[in-house]
Amino acid sequence: MSTIRDVAKYANVSVATVSRVLNKKGYVSKEAEEVVLKAIEDLDYRPNAVARTLYNKSSRMIALITPDITNPYFPELARAIEDVSLSYGYTVVLCNTDDDEEKEQQYVSVLKQKYVDGIILITNQQFNSDLEQMNVPIVALDRILSEKFPAVVSExxxxxxxxxxxxxxxxxxxxxxxxxxxxxxxxxxxxxxxxxxxxxxxxxxxxxxxxxxxxxxxxxxxxxxxxxxxxxxxxxxxxxxxxxxxxxxxxxxxxxxxxxxxxxxxxxxxxxxxxxxxxxxxxSIYKMGALGARLLIKQIENIHLEANLYTVPTKLLIRGTTKVKGED
Amino acid sequence: MSTIRDVAKYANVSVATVSRVLNKKGYVSKEAEEVVLKAIEDLDYRPNAVARTLYNKSSRMIALITPDITNPYFPELARAIEDVSLSYGYTVVLCNTDDDEEKEQQYVSVLKQKYVDGIILITNQQFNSDLEQMNVPIVALDRILSEKFPAVVSExxxxxxxxxxxxxxxxxxxxxxxxxxxxxxxxxxxxxxxxxxxxxxxxxxxxxxxxxxxxxxxxxxxxxxxxxxxxxxxxxxxxxxxxxxxxxxxxxxxxxxxxxxxxxxxxxxxxxxxxxxxxxxxxSIYKMGALGARLLIKQIENIHLEANLYTVPTKLLIRGTTKVKGED
DNA sequence: AAACTGTGTGTAACCGGTTACACCATAAAG
DNA sequence: CTTTATGGTGTAACCGGTTACACACAGTTT
CATH class of the missing domain: 3.40.50.2300 (Response regulator)
Structure with a gap:
C-alpha cells in the first residue's frame, strides 16, 4: 500500500498539500489539486483509516451492544442500524452481552480503547455508573436507562x-x-x-x-x-x-x-x-433502529437533540388468532 | 486518558520498559516491573488500541460479511462467531451486503483500510477476483466460494x-x-x-x-x-x-x-x-459459526490448516410434521 | 586481560495520517 | 512606497504505541 508520502513525492508536493486535497480543507491551487489527484489515481492510494483515527480520536465506528442477537427481535434492529450507519459512513461493531454486567464492562472498555464514536445500547442492567462516566455518545433502544441517555422506545x-x-x-x-x-x-x-x-x-x-x-x-x-x-x-x-x-x-x-x-x-x-x-x-422495529442510529450520529456530530425520549408508534395487526375477519 | 509516556515518567523509566512490561516481551528487572505495574495501576492506564493497530497493522477485529442478518439462519451464526472471537480477544464487525456486489466491494475496501485481521464471508457472488487479491485471511461459511478460501459447510x-x-x-x-x-x-x-x-x-x-x-x-x-x-x-x-x-x-x-x-x-x-x-x-449452525471463527483466527495467527473444506454433521430431528412418533 | 554472554535499560525512529506555524508570493489599500 | 489581506505551500510536531539499536554492567571463558 502506498502512503501519503509516496503520493506527495510522486506529485512533487508536500504531504500537507496532499492532505488538503484529500480533506478539501485549506488553500490548494487548481494545478496542485490536479497533480495530486492524478498521483492518487496512479498509485491507487487509499488513506489509512487507522492513522486518521489515531489523530482524530474518531474511528467512524459505532457499537451495538445487545443482550443476544439470537433473539429474533434484534436482527431487524441491527439491520436498520447497520443500514443507517453505512449511509453515514460508519461501521457497526456487534457486541452480545447476555445481560452480563461484566461482559458489558469488558466491551465498553475495549470499545473506548478503539475510539468508537458512539454506542447503541440495549440492556437490562440499571447501574451503568461507569457508562455515565464515559464521554461517548450513547442511545438506549427499547428501554429507558436513565435521563442521561436519549432513548427510543415503542408506544x-x-x-x-x-x-x-x-x-x-x-x-x-x-x-x-x-x-x-x-x-x-x-x-x-x-x-x-x-x-x-x-x-x-x-x-x-x-x-x-x-x-x-x-x-x-x-x-x-x-x-x-x-x-x-x-x-x-x-x-x-x-x-x-x-x-x-x-x-x-x-x-x-x-x-x-x-x-x-x-x-x-x-x-x-x-x-x-x-x-x-x-x-x-x-x-416499527426497523424504524426504531434507524431512528436510534440517526440520533446517535447526530450526537456524534454534535448536533443538539430536541428531545430525550422518542417514541415510535405501534399498530394493531389483525390476523388469524382473533375472531374479527383478518387476512387469515 | 494517560499515555505510555505518562506512565514512564511516573515510574521513572523509559517508554520502552513500560512497553516491555505491557507485552511481557524482552528483559525487565523485577523492580522495574513492579514500579511500572504500580504506575499503571495508579494512573489507571489503558494502552491505546488504535496506536497499537497502526504499528502492528492488526486491529484484532474480524468482519462478518453476510447477505442479511435478518434471515433467521444468520443470527445464530453471528452469535457463535462473536462468542469465539471474544474469547480470543477479537471484536466483530457486522456487514450486510444483500448479496450486492458493489456493497461487498465497498465493505472490503473500508475493512482493509481499518486493518481488519480477517473476514468471515457468506455470499452468493462468485467472482471475487479482488477478494483473492486481498491478503487478508478469509473463511467461507455455508457455501464454497473457491479453492482459495477454506470453507465450513454442513453435510x-x-x-x-x-x-x-x-x-x-x-x-x-x-x-x-x-x-x-x-x-x-x-x-x-x-x-x-x-x-x-x-x-x-x-x-x-x-x-x-x-x-x-x-x-x-x-x-x-x-x-x-x-x-x-x-x-x-x-x-x-x-x-x-x-x-x-x-x-x-x-x-x-x-x-x-x-x-x-x-x-x-x-x-x-x-x-x-x-x-x-x-x-x-x-x-449445527452454532458449531459451524464457531468452527469458522476458530479457523479464521488460526489463519490470522499463521497456524496452518490441515484441510480446506470442513463439514459439520447434520441430524434428523423427528417432530410433528411426519408420522413416526416424535416429540410432538 | 581480553573476549564473550546474558541482563537490563534508554533513545529515537517508525507506523501513516493531520495540522500549527512559518514563509513566500501577489494584489489591494493607505 | 509601505502595510495588509489573501492564496498557496512546506516543515515538523503530534496522535500513542512498538522496537531496532546502542550501551552498560556483571559474570564466564580462554
Missing part, C-alpha cells in the same frame, strides 16, 4: 391498550396477560396498558410472569389454563411467548381462535408463519 | 438423503422437493441428496424452485399442490420455506402430517414453534 402502553381492547371487542370475557420480565420498562408499560383497559372495561383478568422465552411460555400457559379453564383471551407481551401459548393451547386440545383468542406483541416475521397467523401489535 | 447432501429416506419410511409415495436458489452450493447439494434417494428407491418425485422466502414458498406450494394433488410428502430446502408450505397446505384445507408430511432443513428455532412442530434436518 408500549398504547399498543397494549389496543391489544386488550381488541380482545374485548372480539368478545373475550376473561383475559390473561403473559407479562414480560420484571424490571424491563417495555414489559412494565405493556402491563400498565393491559391493566388500564381491563379495569376500565371491567373485564376479568389475570397476569402471569414469563421471561420472554418460548419454553417457559408453554409451561406457564399450560398451568394457567389448567387452573383457569374459562380463560378465553390472552394478551402476550411478545410474539415468542404468544407462540408458546398457542403451542400450549394446542397441546391441551383447545383451538385458537375458537376457544381462546390471542394477541401478541412485536410483529416479528414469526407471527405470519404460525397457523393461524398471529394477531399482534406491530412495532 | 447438505447427507442431510437431504436422511430427510428423503425419512419421508419414504413414513410412507410417502410422491415427494416434492422445494429447492433453494440456483447457484447456491448448499441448495444444490440438498437437491442432489434428494434426487439420489428418490431415484434409488424408485419413488415418484418432483422438484420446484423457491428463493428461500416465506411468501414465495406459499405461492409455489399452492400451485404445486393444485397441479399435483397426489403429493403426500414435501422435503423443503429450508425451514422458512417449510413453514410456507405448511401455510399453503393449511389454506388448501389439507392437514399436516395426515395428508402431507413435511421435512425442513436448518433447525432454526422457528421449527419448534410451528404447530405441528417441524420435522427437520438440524444443522
Amino acid at each position: 408500549n402502553e398504547n399498543g397494549a391498550m389496543m391489544a386488550t381492547e381488541h380482545l374485548i371487542d372480539c368478545g373475550c370475557k376473561f383475559i390473561a396477560h403473559l407479562r414480560g420480565p420484571i424490571g424491563l420498562t417495555s414489559a412494565e408499560d405493556r402491563l400498565k396498558g393491559f391493566q388500564k383497559v381491563v379495569q376500565d372495561k371491567g373485564v376479568a383478568s389475570i397476569v402471569v410472569n414469563t421471561d420472554f422465552h418460548f419454553e417457559k411460555s408453554i409451561e406457564v400457559t399450560t398451568r394457567l389454563l389448567e387452573d383457569h379453564p374459562t380463560i378465553d383471551g390472552i394478551f402476550s407481551s411478545n410474539d415468542i411467548t404468544a407462540a408458546g401459548a398457542m403451542k400450549a393451547i394446542n397441546n391441551l386440545g383447545k383451538s385458537v381462535p375458537n376457544d381462546i383468542q390471542i394477541v401478541g406483541f412485536d410483529g416479528i416475521p414469526l407471527g405470519k408463519m404460525l397457523i393461524p397467523s398471529l394477531t399482534t401489535i406491530e412495532q | 447438505n447432501e447427507n442431510g437431504a438423503m436422511m430427510a428423503t429416506e425419512h419421508l419414504i419410511d413414513c410412507g410417502c409415495k410422491f415427494i416434492a422437493h422445494l429447492r433453494g436458489p440456483i447457484g447456491l452450493t448448499s441448495a444444490e447439494d440438498r437437491l442432489k441428496g434428494f434426487q439420489k434417494v428418490v431415484q434409488d428407491k424408485g419413488v415418484a418425485s418432483i422438484v420446484v424452485n423457491t428463493d428461500f422466502h416465506f411468501e414465495k414458498s406459499i405461492e409455489v406450494t399452492t400451485r404445486l399442490l393444485e397441479d399435483h394433488p397426489t403429493i403426500d410428502g414435501i422435503f423443503s430446502s429450508n425451514d422458512i420455506t417449510a413453514a410456507g408450505a405448511m401455510k399453503a397446505i393449511n389454506n388448501l384445507g389439507k392437514s399436516v402430517p395426515n395428508d402431507i408430511q413435511i421435512v425442513g432443513f436448518d433447525g432454526i428455532p422457528l421449527g419448534k414453534m410451528l404447530i405441528p412442530s417441524l420435522t427437520t434436518i438440524e444443522q
